[in-house]
Amino acid sequence: MDVVSPELNSLLPDEIMDTEAITMEEELPVEHLAAPPQSEPEPPQVPMETEVPEIVSLCPATTSMQMSSASTDAQCSTSSGTQLLLNLPKISSVTVPANHQLIINKVASAPAADGKSPGTAVLKPEGQKLLVAGLSKTGQPIMLALPHTWNKPATTQGTGDAKAQPTQIKMLTTVGKPVIAVSSASQLMGSSSTLQAQQLKTLQITKKPTVSTAGPMITKLIITKALNNKGLSSPASVAPVVTGRVVTQSTPVTPPRTITIGETVSTVPQNTSGNSKVAISPLKSPSKLTVVSVASQSPNSPQKSVTLPLNVALGQQILTVQQSAATSPAKAGTSQPNAQTVKPVQTVGGVGTSQFKTIIPLGTPPNVQQIQVPGSRFHYVRLVTATTGSTTAQSGGSTNTNPSIQQAKPVMMNAAVRMSVPIVPAQNIKQVVPKPLTSAAQVVTTSQTPQRLIMPATHLPQIQPNLTSLPPGTVLAPAHGSGNMGYAVLPAPYVTQIPQPAFVTLTSSSTFSTATPIQTQARLSLNGLSTSEATSRPRKPCNCTRSQCLKLYCDCFANGEFCNNCNCVNCFNNLDHESERLKAIKACLDRNPVAFKPKIGKGKQGESDRRHSKGCNCKKSGCLKNYCECYEAKIMCSSICKCMGCKNFEESPERKTLMHLADAAEVRVQQQTAAKTKLSSQISDLLTRTTPAVTSGGGKLPYTFVTKEVAEATCDCLLEQAEQAELTTQPQAVAERLILEEFGRCLRRIISFAGKAKTDCPINC
DNA sequence: GAGTTTGAAACT
């Protein structure tokens, strides 16, 4: 098996993988786990090769800094032809003029139809905003900002990309040194209001000097991306140029630089150094991602030109860590005309005690195999054992012809990168708290129990066929607790559910470093879910007692989520029981390959075509109770159901009655709420007005508050109560009683406000 | 809140 051996693991620097799921499409088909058509485009790959002399480069460290740009290009180029470039704007180049302005140019045209443009960086168009701020070796802060107009939705492919999407901001900052600039993000975006819905992500990377490096090696990089499509009405137009802001920094050595990001096409020298890339599972939130690439340049580098890697792809999260040989003179001025695209593949390099997720460079993965699961929209990467030789590279052909795995490309041991990626619950903006890194092995830090899912490498072959059935966003994560490289399968919900802000630690080392490997540590604060998702789903806590929450009986497990705030007993559905959980998942998939697929399919016509994929089997409930999965999902039973005495069909009078009652109840609640709100509002409004003329004993009598407005509001309440009684066909006596009760409540409310008024504003009253 | 009912999942 082509899994990284324990020995290799031990050699590898810490890696992390951001397993955050990203939605590639606004509306994934309900059957999204099913094998997609062969023609379905693969997730875009992101090239990561911009180069900033003192800051970042996206190509993985190569074996030698002297490597020619051509060779580097080859490496940096995405390994396979499976790259899929959507019609996304590209950044063709990044230039840094003498004035220290960094210009990132965006390719004017969409990629070729074949989607294979291995040398081009891709920017996701959907309303993404990107801020890249960093500090060069000399401490110069650099920031890039893409105005919200930059990424207005381009021509979509019918997937609804133009829909409003949650915005997220990810920042990459250097550990230990403050990076300013983030606060100005909203200003840079040009629309502070839109930031309210944005989520913030921060990635910190600290790069330590290698032994061979003479100059200061600490590199700080901040990459901030704000994603927000909301409010974007003009999909096509893009701001031609975005001006950046210089981030002030405590380091006085050099003045801040202003980086300008433009869309104009231009060629730019690219860094030839190798880089490590991490692609993150492309699910859930199309607008999430940020790739961070950190490159250190030799202080002696003659050139100042910088290539700034911007790796932003649709629905893709990419983490790129680039490390170039510190002494390499070749780095400066080297150019890489072709941007690389990176497959949204995730892989994990397991480390002995890996508490973190490992990310393997994808675009130019020296030691990674890309795994393609037939029919899966997700891409996986397999770590391969690094040897002096190289394995036969199978042409990375594309798409789904190869059902399972692509063979590994020649493995380069240097420039291995490990990153521990902190995962943050998608619900809220999380601030990353820098944490000192003491060792290569970084632990995903969470306030709560770290949660991970590990799939032992040995199980992979068995599980692979079922990968397509995993919940959306499933990613491979590093095995835990052993020296063996392994895979962890993390259904997206698991990833996104991790309750705590986590850190991403990036550690890259070069085998060429004579002594201490260069370590780049970065921390990522990731928001896993889109706003819509974050706001949508408060799952009911489960109450499992016997299943250990590892059976499909458990709704949490069945939905690919960790148990969180549940009432379950002896729960194994958490990261503390990864192996058990993994086995359970495998068992479920063995029994039913589509066990984790949504049961409710969605037809092309919308909800009207929704139906249960398997049909119910009810016998006694008439399919009109929540026991029935169809009814519970608010859909009709269909011909595939095997229910008996079904009443859950369109013309069913019972069903209509139920629906009517349910609707009436809902309306009633709404009306009552509205009426009460109105009444309270009227009373409150009255209190703010002039003191009533009639007073008694120094205070207002309650009836003095019964103004016309209050009376009207009260009548509204009574009328609505009457309507409800009528709707529910209550007897007249009952209706009268209900109305009188409502009237009593109104009066009490008035009296209450009156009393409060006398108490609260004795002066005015 | 305890007990019952129900149907999906799991098992044989």
Place this chain on the structure above:
DNA sequence: CAGTTTCAAACTC
């Protein structure tokens, strides 16, 4: 694949 058991949610009192 069918029958049975297990399980947890839905439901009732």
